[in-house]
Amino acid sequence: MSKSTDKDLDDEEFTIVVEGKSLTCQKSLLREKSEYFRAMMDSSMLESQTNTVTLLNQEFSVLSSLIHFVKTGELKISCGGGNMKNITEAAVMLQIESAIESCTAYWKKTLDHETCLNLMAFSKLLNLENLFSCAKRHSLYYFSQVRQSIDFLQMEVEELTEYLSCPDLNCTSETEILDAIMAWYAHDKPGRKSLLNKLIPCFHGEDVQQEEWEAVQNHKLINESEDWKTYINNIKEKGKEMKPEEKFRNLPVIILTFGGYIVEKGCEQPSTDICKFDDSEKTFKPFHKLKDIYPEVGPKMGYQVTVIGKDVYLSGGQLSMTRYSMVMDVWKLDGFDLQWEKVTKLSSPRRHHGACGSQTSLFIMGGFGKYRDILDTVQQYDTVDDKWTDLPKMPHTWFTPQAVCCENKLYVYKTHLICLDLVTLEWTTVRRTPCSVDNMNTFIPYYFNNCIYEFPFLDQELDWFYEFELGKLQLQKTSLETGKWEAVPYSDSIQFGNRSFVCNGKFYTINRASNEFICGYMQDFSLCKELGTQGKAGQDCFIVVFPHYPVYKIKS
Structure with a gap:
C-alpha cells in the first residue's frame, strides 16, 4: 500500500458510539493523542477495519468533552467542575496524555487542606503520580490544618x-x-x-x-x-x-546559600550564585543565579532573605550604590516546586533592613531609605491575603537590625532588645544587648522551645572587630517565660560562622575555622555531623534551610 493511501486512511472519520449516540473524529488525531486508539488502529481488531467502536460504561457527555479536547485542545468543564472526575477517569482509560495533563492541572488548582486527602486517594487509584505527589506533600506539610477536615475524620x-x-x-x-x-x-x-x-x-x-x-x-x-x-x-x-x-520525625529540608563574596586571585568579588547543598557530593553547588532576580549583583546590596513556612522571600536592597537604584519587588521561592515568582512590591524603598517571618507573614523594619535616611518604620506583609499593614514605628532608627517573631511578639535587636506586642501594638525595651560596641548587631536570633537563642554573628565588614571582641561573643538565650538571659555551653569542636540558621530542631553553620559546613542539635548543642565543604557558597553568605519534600511515588 502506498504512503498516500496510508495518509488517506488516517484522514478517515472514526466513529465512537457511547450510550447509543455517535461521536466522530479523524483517525489521525485519535492516533496522535490516544495510546488506546493508536493500539486499536494498529491491530487487526474489527474496529480498525470498520472505523467504529462502541465504548461501554462511559457517558456520552464525558466522551464528547474528550473528543472536543482532541480536536481543539480545549477541555470543556461543567460549572463547578462536576464532570471532571469522570473526564479524568475516561482520559486515563483512553490514555490521552495531553488530556490527563490538563486534568491534573485542574485538580492542582483545587488542592487545599480540605481536598488533599481525597485527591491523594483519587490519584493513587488512577496512578496519577504527579498529582499524587503534590497532594501527599500538601497533606504532610499542612497536617495541623488537614487533620481538622472531614476527609481526615472519615x-x-x-x-x-x-x-x-x-x-x-x-x-x-x-x-x-x-x-x-x-x-x-x-x-x-x-x-x-x-x-x-x-x-x-x-x-x-x-x-x-x-x-x-x-x-x-x-x-x-x-x-x-x-x-x-x-x-x-x-x-x-x-x-x-x-x-x-x-528522633523519628524529621522534615525533609533543602539548604541554600545566597550571595556573599568569593576570593579570586586575592580579590573579593560578590557571588552571583544561589547555591544548593548537594548531599551526595557533600558540598555546595550553584543552583540558581541571583542575576535571574536582580539585574545587577554587587557588594553590600542590602537585601534580606527570610523563610516563611515552606517558602523563601527576598526583600529590598539596592542595585547600585551610586544611582540609588532600589529594589522594590519582593520575590518568593516556593518550597514545593522551587520556582521563583514576584509576589508583591515594597510600599517604600529600603535596604540593609531587618526582616523575619511567622508562618504566614513577612515583617520588615528599619534600614536605609532611598537617600540614606535611617528608618524606624515597620511593616507586615500577609502572604495569604497579599496585604501590607503598617505597624507602630520602632523607638529607634536602626539599620541592619536582627529580628525574630514568636508568640505574637516581634523582637528586634541592635543596641537594645526591643519588643512589639502584635496584639496590643505597643513597643517595650526588654534589655540592652551584651555588646560593648554601639551600633553593632552581633547576634542572629532564633526561636526554639520558648527561648530566643542568639547566635554569634560577624560579617565581612567587621573583620577589624574580630580580634578585639571575638572572645566576648558566645551563644546565649533568653527565656520568654522568665526573661532570664544566660550563656549556652556548646561543643568545643563548633565555631559558629558568620551566619547560622535554625530549622527542624537543628542549627546549621559554616565552621569559621575549617570552612566545613556543619549542623548540630538545638536540644543539647552537640555536633550532629560535618555535612561537607563550603564549596561554591560565598563567604558571609545567607544560609537558609526550609522544608522541601521529595517526589512521592505510588506504591504498587
Whole structure:
C-alpha cells in the first residue's frame, strides 16, 4: 500500500458510539493523542477495519468533552467542575496524555487542606503520580490544618495509620498525633473503639520532650484504652534515654546559600550564585543565579532573605550604590516546586533592613531609605491575603537590625532588645544587648522551645572587630517565660560562622575555622555531623534551610 493511501486512511472519520449516540473524529488525531486508539488502529481488531467502536460504561457527555479536547485542545468543564472526575477517569482509560495533563492541572488548582486527602486517594487509584505527589506533600506539610477536615475524620484505619506513621509528617509534637487520633475516634466511637490498638504504632515516644510526658499521660485518648496506657508507660521509660539523633520525625529540608563574596586571585568579588547543598557530593553547588532576580549583583546590596513556612522571600536592597537604584519587588521561592515568582512590591524603598517571618507573614523594619535616611518604620506583609499593614514605628532608627517573631511578639535587636506586642501594638525595651560596641548587631536570633537563642554573628565588614571582641561573643538565650538571659555551653569542636540558621530542631553553620559546613542539635548543642565543604557558597553568605519534600511515588 502506498504512503498516500496510508495518509488517506488516517484522514478517515472514526466513529465512537457511547450510550447509543455517535461521536466522530479523524483517525489521525485519535492516533496522535490516544495510546488506546493508536493500539486499536494498529491491530487487526474489527474496529480498525470498520472505523467504529462502541465504548461501554462511559457517558456520552464525558466522551464528547474528550473528543472536543482532541480536536481543539480545549477541555470543556461543567460549572463547578462536576464532570471532571469522570473526564479524568475516561482520559486515563483512553490514555490521552495531553488530556490527563490538563486534568491534573485542574485538580492542582483545587488542592487545599480540605481536598488533599481525597485527591491523594483519587490519584493513587488512577496512578496519577504527579498529582499524587503534590497532594501527599500538601497533606504532610499542612497536617495541623488537614487533620481538622472531614476527609481526615472519615479515613479508613489503614489509610490513617499509613498517614500518621510517615516520618515526613509536619507535626508540632507527638501530642498533636494523639489529638488527631482522638478526633478521628470521637467521630465514630462505637465503630472505632476496637480499632484504637491498630494506631498505637503511629505514636513515637522517642520524639517526646521530657516536659511533654505529663500532658501525654493525661491525654484523653490514653484513658480510652488500657493498651494505649500500658504502651505509653512503657515507651516513656525508653524515651528518657533517647538522643536527638534517634528522633523519628524529621522534615525533609533543602539548604541554600545566597550571595556573599568569593576570593579570586586575592580579590573579593560578590557571588552571583544561589547555591544548593548537594548531599551526595557533600558540598555546595550553584543552583540558581541571583542575576535571574536582580539585574545587577554587587557588594553590600542590602537585601534580606527570610523563610516563611515552606517558602523563601527576598526583600529590598539596592542595585547600585551610586544611582540609588532600589529594589522594590519582593520575590518568593516556593518550597514545593522551587520556582521563583514576584509576589508583591515594597510600599517604600529600603535596604540593609531587618526582616523575619511567622508562618504566614513577612515583617520588615528599619534600614536605609532611598537617600540614606535611617528608618524606624515597620511593616507586615500577609502572604495569604497579599496585604501590607503598617505597624507602630520602632523607638529607634536602626539599620541592619536582627529580628525574630514568636508568640505574637516581634523582637528586634541592635543596641537594645526591643519588643512589639502584635496584639496590643505597643513597643517595650526588654534589655540592652551584651555588646560593648554601639551600633553593632552581633547576634542572629532564633526561636526554639520558648527561648530566643542568639547566635554569634560577624560579617565581612567587621573583620577589624574580630580580634578585639571575638572572645566576648558566645551563644546565649533568653527565656520568654522568665526573661532570664544566660550563656549556652556548646561543643568545643563548633565555631559558629558568620551566619547560622535554625530549622527542624537543628542549627546549621559554616565552621569559621575549617570552612566545613556543619549542623548540630538545638536540644543539647552537640555536633550532629560535618555535612561537607563550603564549596561554591560565598563567604558571609545567607544560609537558609526550609522544608522541601521529595517526589512521592505510588506504591504498587
